[in-house]
Amino acid sequence: MKDLMWVIALVLRNSLGYYAILESAIICVLLIVIYFMNKRLRSRKAHFRWVMQASGLYLFEYDGQHDEIWFSPQCARLLEVPELVRSFSHVSDQTKNSTLRRGLACVRKVMACTKENTRLEILKPDGRMGIFDARCESFCDDDGKQLSCVGILTDVTHEVREQEALDSEGGRDEVTGVFHAGTTRFLVERRMREQKPKLTGAFVLVDIMGLESFQTACGEEEVNAFLKALAQNLLETIRGNDILGRFADDQFSVYISNRLSYDTLYGCCMRLNKAAASSLTDAARKCNVQISVGGVMIHKADDIRSVLARAEAALKVAKVQGDESCCVMD
Numbered sequence: 001m002k003d004l005m006w007v008i009a010l011v012l013r014n015s016l017g018y019y020a021i022l023e024s025a026i027i028c029v030l031l032i033v034i035y036f037m038n039k040r041l042r043s044r045k046a047h048f049r050w051v052m053q054a055s056g057l058y059l060f061e062y063d064g065q066h067d068e069i070w071f072s073p074q075c076a077r078l079l080e081v082p083e084l085v086r087s088f089s090h091v092s093d094q095t096k097n098s099t100l101r102r103g104l105a106c107v108r109k110v111m112a113c114t115k116e117n118t119r120l121e122i123l124k125p126d127g128r129m130g131i132f133d134a135r136c137e138s139f140c141d142d143d144g145k146q147l148s149c150v151g152i153l154t155d156v157t158h159e160v161r162e163q164e165a166l167d168s169e170g171g172r173d174e175v176t177g178v179f180h181a182g183t184t185r186f187l188v189e190r191r192m193r194e195q196k197p198k199l200t201g202a203f204v205l206v207d208i209m210g211l212e213s214f215q216t217a218c219g220e221e222e223v224n225a226f227l228k229a230l231a232q233n234l235l236e237t238i239r240g241n242d243i244l245g246r247f248a249d250d251q252f253s254v255y256i257s258n259r260l261s262y263d264t265l266y267g268c269c270m271r272l273n274k275a276a277a278s279s280l281t282d283a284a285r286k287c288n289v290q291i292s293v294g295g296v297m298i299h300k301a302d303d304i305r306s307v308l309a310r311a312e313a314a315l316k317v318a319k320v321q322g323d324e325s326c327c328v329m330d
Contacts, residue, residue, distance in 0.1 A: 058153035079103035110134040110151040173246040176231035184245025201298040202256040211250045214287040230279035237275040269326040292318040293326035
């Protein structure tokens with residue numbers, strides 16, 4: 001009987017040993033899996049943060065598990081906050097730094113935009129008020145607990161201000177549908193004031209010689225049809241963020257906002273010239289209607305008067321050169 005009890009005890013002890021070994025092996029496997037999952041997660045975070053830095057977007061990510069928030073460099077500059085804020089909830093409630101508090105309060109507003117886009121006004125570091133579309137997306141675990149959320153801001157200041165200008169000034173030329181002279185001047189002056197130092201814009205005049213004789217010979221209706229076609233061809237030539245306007249009865253203007261070289265501007269003027277000339281009807285050519293284009297670079301120290309004077313000078317040179325010619329000046 002004693003021998004039987006000893007055998008049973010030995011078997012149980014060996015079984016417990018096996019169970020202990022098995023449990024230890026399972027724990028080791030789980031630890032290895034967790035290690036590689038965390039490593040993969042860190043790699044993903046590093047990848048995401050590199051994208052944040054390289055993209056130039058107004059972007060941030062909130063880590064709900066660690067209550068910390070990462071900002072892309074451009075977003076950090078806009079909101080005037082550090083690129084990493086630990087203990088976000090505590091800092092945003094307790095900080096006495098008014099600038100930091102304002103920036104983090106803006107983040108809270110963006111984080112509330114989980115169902116639909118929201119438009120926010122944000123004070124920029126240069127003291128000007130900017131208008132941004134805000135959007136935020138939350139990411140949760142299987143139990144619905146928030147793990148993180150990503151917010152993004154899109155600067156729509158130019159679009160909103162320009163639409164306000166159109167609404168306030170009546171905006172469009174009745175014949176061609178493009179901006180009329182007053183609105184064009186207003187928008188160009190605004191773009192010039194907001195032009196970044198490292199960017200070089202340009203201003204182009206497209207002149208139509210012989211328009212009065214064309215109208216006398218063929219009538220207003222045919223001239224208006226020609227002007228509509230010309231405006232449409234110019235619109236199809238420029239980019240979406242350029243400004244096309246009817247600057248006078250016989251002139252159109254184009255503001256180009258980009259980093260331009262002299263050669264690039266000349267190529268733009270040539271394309272505008274070709275687009276305008278393609279609008280000439282047989283009747284217009286019989287009335288000796290001619291197209292000329294003059295363009296100038298816009299520099300930081302320029303005002304609208306100096307730009308217009310130089311553009312008119314370039315246009316005079318183009319007219320001397322003959323029909324369908326262009327001239328570009330620095």
